[in-house]
Amino acid sequence: xxxxxxxxxxxxxxxxxxxxxxxxxxxxxxxxxxxxxxxxxxxxxxxxxxxxxxxxxxxxxxxxxxxxxxxxxxxxxxxxxxx
Amino acid sequence: xxxxxxxxxxxxxxxxxxxxxxxxxxxxxxxxxxxxxxxxxxxxxxxxxxxxxxxxxxxxxxxxxxxxxxxxxxxxxxxxxxx
Amino acid sequence: xxxxxxxxxxxxxxxxxxxxxxxxxxxxxxxxxxxxxxxxxxxxxxxxxxxxxxxxxxxxxxxxxxxxxxxxxxxxxxxxxxxxxxxxxxxxxxxxxxxxxxxxxxxxxxxxxxxxxxxxxxxxxxxxxxxxxxxxxxxxxxxx
Amino acid sequence: xxxxxxxxxxxxxxxxxxxxxxxxxxxxxxxxxxxxxxxxxxxxxxxxxxxxxxxxxxxxxxxxxxxxxxxxxxxxxxxxxxxxxxxxxxxxxxxxxxxxxxxxxxxxxxxxxxxxxxxxxxxxxxxxxxxxxxxxxxxxxxxx
Numbered sequence: 001x002x003x004x005x006x007x008x009x010x011x012x013x014x015x016x017x018x019x020x021x022x023x024x025x026x027x028x029x030x031x032x033x034x035x036x037x038x039x040x041x042x043x044x045x046x047x048x049x050x051x052x053x054x055x056x057x058x059x060x061x062x063x064x065x066x067x068x069x070x071x072x073x074x075x076x077x078x079x080x081x082x083x
Numbered sequence: 084x085x086x087x088x089x090x091x092x093x094x095x096x097x098x099x100x101x102x103x104x105x106x107x108x109x110x111x112x113x114x115x116x117x118x119x120x121x122x123x124x125x126x127x128x129x130x131x132x133x134x135x136x137x138x139x140x141x142x143x144x145x146x147x148x149x150x151x152x153x154x155x156x157x158x159x160x161x162x163x164x165x166x
Numbered sequence: 167x168x169x170x171x172x173x174x175x176x177x178x179x180x181x182x183x184x185x186x187x188x189x190x191x192x193x194x195x196x197x198x199x200x201x202x203x204x205x206x207x208x209x210x211x212x213x214x215x216x217x218x219x220x221x222x223x224x225x226x227x228x229x230x231x232x233x234x235x236x237x238x239x240x241x242x243x244x245x246x247x248x249x250x251x252x253x254x255x256x257x258x259x260x261x262x263x264x265x266x267x268x269x270x271x272x273x274x275x276x277x278x279x280x281x282x283x284x285x286x287x288x289x290x291x292x293x294x295x296x297x298x299x300x301x302x303x304x305x306x307x308x309x310x
Numbered sequence: 311x312x313x314x315x316x317x318x319x320x321x322x323x324x325x326x327x328x329x330x331x332x333x334x335x336x337x338x339x340x341x342x343x344x345x346x347x348x349x350x351x352x353x354x355x356x357x358x359x360x361x362x363x364x365x366x367x368x369x370x371x372x373x374x375x376x377x378x379x380x381x382x383x384x385x386x387x388x389x390x391x392x393x394x395x396x397x398x399x400x401x402x403x404x405x406x407x408x409x410x411x412x413x414x415x416x417x418x419x420x421x422x423x424x425x426x427x428x429x430x431x432x433x434x435x436x437x438x439x440x441x442x443x444x445x446x447x448x449x450x451x452x453x454x
Contacts, residue, residue: 008217008289009300056287059222075219079303082216082247082288083200083259083279091361091433092444139431142366158363162447165360165391165432166344166403166423178322181343190348190398196419197341198412199325204334254334268342272420275340279412 002033002068005075013047023070030055030066030074052079085116085151088158096130106153113138113149113157135162167243168227170218172250177260184242184264192241194268196275198261204254206301209294216249216258219287223247226286230278238274240265245278247288311387312371314362316394321404328386328408336385338412340419342405348398350445353438360393360402363431367391370430374422382418384409389422391432 002023004016011017027033034055038045047053056075057066068074085106087099094100110116117138121128130136139158140149151157167183169175177199184195202214227245235243246260261282263274282288290301311327313319321343328339346358371389379387390404405426407418426432434445 005219007219007287008291011217056219056222059219059225075222077219077287078289078300080284080287081290081301081303082218082286083283088363090363090431091435094361139363139366142363142369158366160363160431161433161444163428163431164434164445164447165362165430166427176322177325178320181321181341185343185345185399185401188345188399190346193345193347195343195345197325197343198415199329199339199341200412201329201332201337201339202334203337203410255329255332257329266347268344268423272342272416276416 001070003073004037005073005077007075007077009078010047010053010076014044023068028067028069030057030062030068031064033068033074034076048076053077054079084153086156087120088156088160090158090160092161093130093136093159097127106151111150111152113140113145113151114147116151116157117159131159136160137162167245168224168231169246170220170223170227171246171248174248174257175246175260177257180244180246180260180262184244184262187242188264191266192264192271193266194271195262195264196268196271197263198259198275198279199257200259200279202252202254202256202258206292206294209292209296211254211292211294213293214252214254214256214258215291215293216247216252217289217291218247218249222287227282230281230285233281234263234274234278237277238263238265238270240270240274243274243278245282247282247286249288311389312368312375313390314364314367314371314393315390316392318392318401319390319404321401324388324390324404324406328388328406331386332408335410336408336415337410338415339406339408340412340415341407342403342419342423343401344403344423346396346398346400346402350436350438353436353440355398355436355438357437358396358400358402359435359437360391360396361433361435362391362393366431371426374425374429377425378407378418378422381421382407382409382414384414384418387418387422389426391426391430393432 242264244262265271386408388406405422409415
């Protein structure tokens, strides 16, 4: 299982903030995982098709192509605005 | 009368912090006033013969040659070290 | 010292804790307090809501603080950030740096709040007369 | 707000006064607190005594504050400086700037303490194991 997290405007757009999914056997990086989620429907496709979306694996920001393994926590979110 | 003020190490060296003097008629700027005070004795001469000594007239720092008039307050002090 | 909390904090108490901790070794303490402004981009702000990513937030803040302490040789540092709903003039964030010398304290404090604004996973939503809206990032994007 | 006083001050109360005064117009408050270090130039400091030039001090501080408020468009500012005998870790000085934006608050606060250290007529005398000594100015000399 992989834990998926979505925050702020992405959480609202997708209607989910936290889910567990079984990772398909042929998906082993965040780019493939993002593409697989985008195939869910047009809303998912549009929301994650944004170069400003950040991806964190196990709570650390990563670059495209970063590996994903069973047990990981992967998060998608917009640029941060705290402080 | 002119009020003379001395602060910090200068006050200690000269043994005075505040005095009133009658301004001699031929003295009309701070450079002449300083030279006149330096003529008091060697201690005064040495203490005020220091390019780091600052002079304020009526509580505003001034440059050499600044005029002095009856009723003014003139202060001599070392570079400041507050804060 | 890192804290993420819903409740308000007291800058005076935090500064006093830092001073106690320094015990004569620090000559300079610089603090930054962020407040909710009542106006943003021309619109009145009735409420501001802070969302964050629990776990990652604390990791990001601890990294920022640790880097500041090491780079500027701080005697002590603090980062506190509130989450949840806030009203105009409420405190949002507090960052402080204590150092032997003032230049280091200023540089470290400014570094910590600048980094927090681009690297820590917090998001602001504003409640305006025209409805709720997410604040758009204006600083540099978060980096990997 | 300018104050020169023998008694201690409370940075928390001063920050709260600034915040009340801002009432939603300031997003950033930066403060600097100067503390007595227990060591200077390798010598233990038992006591620090602050002398000043009454009258000129207040004039110099008011000018520094007025320039900062105007130049950085501050919502509010404060400078407090203590005089008389102080012990290690005691507060000496407090400077704060409140602004809509944080860069302005940092720049204004740093300007005020930097200017105070070269332009305001305060002098420090240290009490060390080797006796009393006047602190020598290391910053730029006071200018006309």
